[in-house]
Amino acid sequence: MVEGYTFGARLSYRIFDGFAREASLSQARIEVLKQVENLRETENRIRVEFFKTLEDIRSLQVQIRALELSLESARETLRLSTERYRFGVATQLEVLEVVSSYNQILQNHYLTLFQYNTALAKLERLTR
């Protein structure tokens, strides 16, 4: 049985790596250029979305106000038309048209409120 030990030190330096380093560097530079483009594109897209959302909000606010007035008018027309029909002054077709118009305005009002709330949520999303 022979016992013993060896001790040594190693020093290494790579002289040639088959251009792997240059290729990696080029890839990293391309990645930076890609990210610059991506940042520009994101900034532009967000700016456009922001202006569009603001325009939507402005337009929907006006629409809501108009629909509220139309709704008030349609409600009163419906009440009068129904009364007139009961007393045999108006025809059924007239009532039908008034009801249909009232429902359409009410449904549009809800739809506009939905679009308005969605636009507000979008604005909140963009600014957070």
Add this chain to the structure above:
Amino acid sequence: MRLLLLILFNSFWAMALTLEQAVETAMKNHTSIRLSTLELQKAEEGIRRARAGILPQVSLSYSYTRLSEELAFGSTPRNRHSYNLELEQAVFNRAVFEGIKLAREQRELQELLRQDTLREVEFQTKVLFYALLYRKEVIKLLEENLKYWEENLKQTEGRFQAGMVPKVELIRVRAQLESVKAQLEGARADYHKALEDFRAFLRLEEKAEPQGSLTYIPPTSVDMKTLLENNSTLKVAKKNLEVARRALGVQEF
């Protein structure tokens, strides 16, 4: 009987969900948020891995060789055991320190991505919630409409029997009533389908009904500066560029 009542109660009872509760549930349950949390944990482990570059690397190996008598000359031992302990310590490697900085930036990027996902999920939840409220309002409107036409049919029938209106009016009211019934069924089906999508989005097991109504909320003023400073998607894009620059720095060493 009690069991039957319990089954009936469970199948018809639905939890009322406010917008705030829906957003809170989505934040907890949505798949993309869970995934981004895991990605963040992974990035934290990435820092630990990068730090390993400045710590010593220790390895131990053992080998055994047995020589036959023909090969073991003189005092050469027939059995040879060899133990090898290696300790490797980088004295200074700038790339390692750059790598740690890169790992930290990647963790920050993951945190920003998570924030961006949270904002997107919150927005999607709100859109789905408002869409449900809208569908609920349409159902309510059609239900009222149905009541109106049912009442109208009763009156027209009475007037027809009294000979006050021609038969064509009665037929017209009946047709209108059937048309409203069909519209109502369509609206209910649309609502239930949207509700299922909403539950799937929130990953809710139990039945839930959105609570509240669509109202007008005045908008708060925001400017472009706030947008450019706070937008989470833009923050991610900026951080991506920083990380790419850092990665280039690491490659240069």
